[in-house]
Amino acid sequence: GKKTMVWASHADEVSVLPPDFIRLARSNISEIEAIGHKTKPIFGVQWHPEVSHTEKGIELLENFLEICRERERK
Template sequence: MRELKILVINNYGQFCHLIHRSVRDMDMETKIVANTTPVEEILEEEPDGLILSGGPTMERAGICSEYVESIDLPILGICLGHQIIAKTFGGEVGSGNSGGYADIEVEIVEEDDLLKGLGPKTSVWASHADEVVRMPEGFIQLARSNICECEAMRHEDRPIFGVQWHPEVAHTEKGEQLLTNFFEVCENY
């Protein structure tokens, strides 16, 4: 796989720098970008894909919705990034029944481009203080757990993916595989 340029959009999550490091350690060119950066400046960077990081609240998500709506590139939303994607397309985000970070067993419902090689079940590190409680129309459910119906999803037509869990942390099984799968989507787009 050639070296790709992946921009990590900073939503002020505690793992944003870890996402950046994970991408860099996988031999990709990467840069952390503020979530208030105008769309034109994002495009001037000529990225191959975007990763929307996790973060504390939707109120601190900057203009990520604009990126999701108007940038025609593969996008991976992690935790808050996943929720931003859902909300942008008309889904619903609410409080989960399990707050705080925990080891969650996830069932892969649809082993698509992003989740290939992860199923049928995998153990992930996730917080469910907030979660997608209603998936938007035009999205396909990719994974669920016994505490959340929408652990992962993808847009039907565009290469836009969201996962509730954190593939960049060591506690997540096959997190590197998920990122590699995303890079393959970027390379083939």
């Protein structure tokens, strides 16, 4: 898949997916960096798209919000 650099400034991590969630992203540090619910418009990430250290952070955040809006319409 596609790769990008993101800023994560903590050691917290999700180690087990909650029921009805899928993994959307991983890293060399954590197997679960982003998740999404299978049927509900619920998403989560473990990095900081809003900081300047994240490549294409604003674009990532805008795309994330668009995905949320699209899922909500379904």
